[in-house]
Amino acid sequence: MTAVTASHLYYIKRGRGGDWEAESLRDGVLRFGYREAPHDLCARGDWQGVWEAMKTIRGDAGAATRDVNQVRAYYEADEHSIFITFVGGILYWCRPSGPVELLDERSHRRQTAEGWRNTSVNGTLLSADRLSGRLLKVKMFRGTICDVRAGDYLLRKLSDQLSSEVAAAEEAERALMTAIVDLMRLLTWQDFELLVDLVFSTSGWRRVSQVGRTQKTVDLELILPSTAERAFVQVKSQATSAALNDYVARLAEADAYDRMFFVWHTGYIAEESSPGGLILLGPQKLSRMVLDAGLSSWLREKVS
Structure with missing residues (x-):
């Protein structure tokens, strides 16, 4: 079985209180808020312009930088990237595909390459009670999108591979x-x-x-x-x-x-x-x- 690889690994929340949870899993889409982010500038990749707009809104350079980092990750991630989330004690993962759509309520949506999956490549359910705390602590992130620091561990779990110590x-x-x-x-x-x-x-x-x-x-x-x-x-x-x-x-x-x-x-x-x-x-x-x-x-x- 081919090992799962990724250029970037991100954790994403599913809206306020999991508002987009059912839609995301049912339709295989990747939803994102940040209504304030100017879509035209984001789509062009003008991140300096996005930062300036967010700084005006936030009134704080540090907050603007954190916002831009998350928005940029959402817009620039491709099928070589993996997003993960947790629903009902299960880890789900997907690869984004296609352009970002700006919806009427000024939230965002992207398609995924194969929908959200909750199993490894060999079909093992990715239950949170069988995942390392090094990975699970990503759920404590207060923002919307962040890097997965336990990336090597995550890719091994998705690939059904063991570390040398576990083997x-x-x-x-x-x-x-x-x-x-x-x-x-x-x-x-x-x-x-x-x-x-x-x-x-x-x-x-x-x-x-x-x-x-x-x-x-x-x-x-x-x-x-x-x-x-x-x-x-x-x-x-x-x-x-x-x-x-x-x-x-x-x-x-x-x-x-x-x-x-x-x-x-x-x-x-x-x-x-x-x-x-x-x-x-x-x-x-x-x-x-x-x-x-x-x-x-x-x-x-x-x-x-």
Whole structure:
């Protein structure tokens, strides 16, 4: 996938209180206020003349300079530039296209090359809760348009690229998850049952009862207090497709549970298959849950 590039990166607000938010996203346009800016001078690129006009209006040279910088960015940005904004906790981005239109109410509008997008080039939603504070602090800007200082970071996010530091951390995480799988396979089946119970409890589930227990297999009943959902969990050290199919058949008539889990650490079953709505937690998914629950140290101590 080609990396996203830009000659300039700008943040823009969507009018007072987001007045142009719906129109901008629906019609794929870039709206801008600054009614006082003389459109004819801006269109000609006479920025000294624009500055003088704005100084007369503002009565302050510094304010006029700040105004001209924002107006000029809007007028001169081309398809090599990127504008970003935030709507409902999501980052949107676009590339301006075509000339600036002066509307009747003396606000401005520009078309965009492909409309506003809220995903990276690979389709990852650009949710603000997964963006760095270095980028998010641009929302604190009091004016209308400003440069995006975290430009390198923004382009990496749009391109689905990782920094070297993040890439190294992900590689280390993958190695740790592989080690967790190896450690789980060293547990006794009783300790593996305890590990599964701990994983679910850190997610808010509470054990109600232990329905069945045979060597290397245990059936658990869980409840999620916040929603009163009930779950049935079968825990197996080693699993086969035949064992899974048997479990599915036995639960086909069970209607007392909102969710059903099948958990194991050894044996190959495609974890994505999820037959009959059953949630499969094999070694790969379970290792991630162990890591996220902070149980890797507990696991190491159990087998050391």
